[in-house]
Amino acid sequence: xxxxxxxxxxxxxxxxxxxxxxxxxxxxxxxxxxxxxxxxxxxxxxxxxxxxxxxxxxxxxxxxxxxxxxxxxxxxxxxxxxxxxxxxxxxxxxxxxxxxxxxxxxxxxxxxxxxxxxxxxxxxxxxxxxxxxxxxxxxxxxxxxxxxxxxxxxxxxxxxxxxxxxxxxxxxxxxxxxxxxxxxxxxxxxxxxxxxxxxxxxxxxxxxxxxxxxxxxxxxxxxxxxxxxxxxxxxxxxxxxxxxxxxxxxxxxxxxxxxxxxxxx
Numbered sequence: 001x002x003x004x005x006x007x008x009x010x011x012x013x014x015x016x017x018x019x020x021x022x023x024x025x026x027x028x029x030x031x032x033x034x035x036x037x038x039x040x041x042x043x044x045x046x047x048x049x050x051x052x053x054x055x056x057x058x059x060x061x062x063x064x065x066x067x068x069x070x071x072x073x074x075x076x077x078x079x080x081x082x083x084x085x086x087x088x089x090x091x092x093x094x095x096x097x098x099x100x101x102x103x104x105x106x107x108x109x110x111x112x113x114x115x116x117x118x119x120x121x122x123x124x125x126x127x128x129x130x131x132x133x134x135x136x137x138x139x140x141x142x143x144x145x146x147x148x149x150x151x152x153x154x155x156x157x158x159x160x161x162x163x164x165x166x167x168x169x170x171x172x173x174x175x176x177x178x179x180x181x182x183x184x185x186x187x188x189x190x191x192x193x194x195x196x197x198x199x200x201x202x203x204x205x206x207x208x209x210x211x212x213x214x215x216x217x218x219x220x221x222x223x224x225x226x227x228x229x230x231x232x233x234x235x236x237x238x239x240x241x242x243x244x245x246x247x248x249x250x251x252x253x254x255x256x257x258x259x260x261x262x263x264x265x
Contacts, residue, residue, distance in 0.1 A: 012186035013122035014152035016203030021120035025071035031114030144203035151246030
């Protein structure tokens with residue numbers, strides 16, 4: 001039986017998915033895959049450690065800390081159970097792999113004492129796998145200023161971390177063009193997710209008014225907006241001027257080139 005009432009945080013990457021997932025996953029009704037399970041997907045009992053996040057003092061202390069149980073973008077988990085998960089087109093997911101994935105998620109929920117599941121994905125839609133694992137999931141697809149996203153790819157050397165020499169051999173304009181094409185691909189992939197309960201969100205709205213933003217999400221997803229969850233939201237510090245940081249890496253000509261690419265998306 002497929003997983004019901006799941007929430008999938010999705011987007012093109014570097015668009016606010018981590019911030020959205022990190023906060024929303026702390027809602028008291030949601031269960032998630034931790035970084036521990038992502039690293040050791042055979043040891044699902046590690047989900048018992050997720051309960052540490054129920055302690056408000058520990059939760060606040062552990063933000064941005066390593067080696068603590070927090071929600072993960074769990075590609076280690078997904079590729080363990082579904083080896084072709086990261087393929088651009090996984091048209092026919094293996095039935096046995098899907099069954100084992102569903103069993104693993106249900107066990108995580110049982111151990112965590114939660115009824116609803118949340119996870120985060122970025123990039124390609126992977127809609128075929130989502131359709132096989134989940135029954136009518138809710139997709140929260142968050143986007144951001146395109147120039148900021150594309151230049152974040154550049155700043156983080158996406159796709160080149162194992163080949164920095166190739167990155168250095170390309171001009172800045174070549175790299176920007178390549179990253180704008182990658183972003184465009186992800187935008188096109190978004191259409192595949194509209195077959196589910198799909199909601200498009202904007203990072204800028206989250207930054208502008210986080211309380212209203214998450215109240216709206218709770219309304220869209222059927223989650224209770226509790227005082228506990230509100231206290232988590234209001235205690236979270238969110239930087240407000242990050243969209244313009246990319247300008248420091250570009251001269252005037254490069255800025256105009258980037259804007260011309262974005263206009264064509």
